[in-house]
Amino acid sequence: MTSYNASVPIYLQVVHSIKEKMATGKISPGDKLPSGRELALKYTINPNTAARVYQTLEQEQLLFTKRGLGSFVTEDKSKIAAIREEMAEGILEEFLAGMERLGISSDEAIEMLKKRNQ
């Protein structure tokens, strides 16, 4: 997590942070995730909040829990690919929205990118 944003619930911030680690390969399919208590310490959040983080990720089938063993990143690589695309999509949206706020069209934005990339 880079910067704290007051309007987004903490548990979603942590969810996002973990998704990013999955999407970027910092954690891989099958990897064990820290325990709820560890997560709570790491992000200095309430254990209940930590539990909610894993609960949310589990609902999205991005991790599975083995009773007594802990939580693990899903083995389903397509899921991982999906969140990667989803995050890319989000970044793209944000980019276009920011540009539009400045009155810059998608086409112009693409031109700027190309120029910069030369």
Added chain:
Amino acid sequence: MTSYNASVPIYLQVVHSIKEKMATGKISPGDKLPSGRELALKYTINPNTAARVYQTLEQEQLLFTKRGLGSFVTEDKSKIAAIREEMAEGILEEFLAGMERLGISSDEAIEMLKKRNQ
């Protein structure tokens, strides 16, 4: 009372918000800005923090202040144009950085944009 917020300082957030209004033409050269006290009320910040906002913008020569009259957007349109470019640049940077974090190159990012734009 309100606990300190770690992320981007409030005064810079407000500075950014005003810059955006300048860059997008929502406020124009010569326009009077709200008084420090009004700004403080509008953003529910302390008058001193509001003062710091205008102080920062004045240092960047984006506004000028007439004692006892208020603060006004600079008449220098080139300054306004400059911040528009600067902000676009910033958004662009952030976009590329986010994409890179996902392991997506500039070229790929441009392709994604094009596809989306069709």
Added chain:
Amino acid sequence: MTSYNASVPIYLQVVHSIKEKMATGKISPGDKLPSGRELALKYTINPNTAARVYQTLEQEQLLFTKRGLGSFVTEDKSKIAAIREEMAEGILEEFLAGMERLGISSDEAIEMLKKRNQ
């Protein structure tokens, strides 16, 4: 408590005093400046006012600040040379202005200086 003093703001007085030390070589490029709290004690001003002093000098790129370490005189000697000239210029202006108020021209003022210097 201490009643407000109308003349030159304290923080600018201190700024000037530090600039003079830079210009005269009493403090050199890279030197560590006293901490904000020390400065506050030294000049018996509020820590916030002391902070403003360094903040002002930093904006003029005459010092740089390392978080948690302190503030240091800029390594850029040209900046130092520039303020020396700037201060000399200011003194010169004040001199000529004072003489003019007495109805003494620049030429006459130079003559007086020469005479005195013999």
Added chain:
Amino acid sequence: MTSYNASVPIYLQVVHSIKEKMATGKISPGDKLPSGRELALKYTINPNTAARVYQTLEQEQLLFTKRGLGSFVTEDKSKIAAIREEMAEGILEEFLAGMERLGISSDEAIEMLKKRNQ
């Protein structure tokens, strides 16, 4: 009086201000000066302080008082000329002192003046 300086007694500041008016011809030999009470109002000082101002100027024979009529600028033009020189001398001293603080000699200072005067 332009700027308030805490270290100089108020009555001397006012004395200086009046001397300047004499030296620059804003008030002329024989002119009537404001009454003590008027002076006190004008500079928002205590009437006793105002009295001390005139007392000081009278000691220097720069003004004389006619009982029941008020205070008047001395008719002795040489006195006026003297304070003009005295003030010029003071400005000159201050100039050289300031330059010396910057490590600039009298000769160099004169050179700077000449250059500027071209």
Added chain:
DNA sequence: GTGGTCTAGACCACT
């Protein structure tokens, strides 16, 4: 320890 930010409230100068 360092600097950075924020609040609360005061007084002043200018118009």
Added chain:
DNA sequence: GTGGTCTAGACCACC
């Protein structure tokens, strides 16, 4: 009314 300055005291982040 406006902005400008200053104080007092708090909390946070970095080292």
